[in-house]
Amino acid sequence: MAEEGKKPRERKGFRGEEVGIPLKVLSSGEAEPKIYPRYILELDKERVYVKCDNPESVGAKLEFIFDDPRLERVIELKGEVVRINSHPPKPGGLEPGMGIILDPVSLEDRSSLTKLFEEQETEDRTEELLRFLTWVRKFSQPMGPEEREKIKRDLLRALYGEERKPLSAQRKRREDIVILGEVPLFQELDPLELGEVAEILLKERIDPGAIIFNEGEQGDKFYIILKGEVEIFKKINEAREEMLAVLKPGTYFGEMSLIDQAPRSASARAKGEVIALTISKSDFELLLKASDSLSTKIYKFFAQTFSQRLRETDEKIKRIMQVLTGSGS
Secondary structure, three states, rough: OOOOOOOOOOOEEEEEHHOOOOOEEEEOOOOOOOOEEEEEEEEEEEEEEOOOOOOOOOEEEEEEEEEEOOOOOOEEEEEEEEEEEOOOOOOOOOOOEEEEEEOOOOHHHHHHHHHHHHHHHHHHHHHHHHHHHHHHHOOOOOOHHHHHHHHHHHHHHHHHHHOOOHHHHHHHHHHHHHHHOHHHHHOOHHHHHHHHHHOOOOEEEEEOEEEOOOOOOOOOOOEEEEEEEEEEEEEEEOOOEEEEEEOOOEEEEOOOOOOOOOOOOOOOEEEEEEEEEEEHHHHHHHHHHHHHHHHHHHHHHHHHHHHHHHHHHOOOOOOOHHHHHHOOO
């Protein structure tokens, strides 16, 4: 039972910039809704302020459509413009836009929308926590003054001078973490460590037929294929080549270049258009220096891989010797 005299928690407005859910607004007489990404929605007070440069006129009837796939059904709210603000914002004041009073919102609709928006806010805070813990971990490790200064600048920019990432970007990062977790190289990493690796991922589009790298070149990048196929081959001569493998989406290649200085052992070519996630050697080395736990797990994987390959090579040599000496018959 609630304590006597205790007021219920007042719900602040949901901000479109923070939750990443665009507001679809349909005006009377229009066939298509307008999309407004910046707004303040106060469901408890049944009002919304839409930030825009070209507001509707006072008295305009509007319909708000919430069709997010996470809702059990499409929710439509109606309202009327009661105020417009076309003046440049003053310090601490509202940006240009329009204030709308909503028609009464049913308890069911209010509950469904509140749950949706609060879940997005929780996801947003999780992203910020991961980034903060990453910085804490980096600062706890020995590093040079230049690297420490760069991390400090990044932290200050995130705290004071950088807009929140759109929710779509946050979802994309979570997708990247899932993809990384499927790669054997990263399967021992915990979610925080996977998040750190995801921060250095880049997406690249490779044209059909383009050479990704040539045999003998110094390796400096690791690839995870998202779309398309990659041919791994060795050139026999100018007119002939031997196809070693055709890699499909979800597979990866070039991981050995992240830790050794050996040249590429074969060439790689895009078979059709290829979209890939990539990690550069230089970024990966900085990441390993910043985290002892992560580097220990990564080097353990490479040690096991080297050991397995040595055993396989040893077995191949034994079989060849048996064939040559006739002892295998």
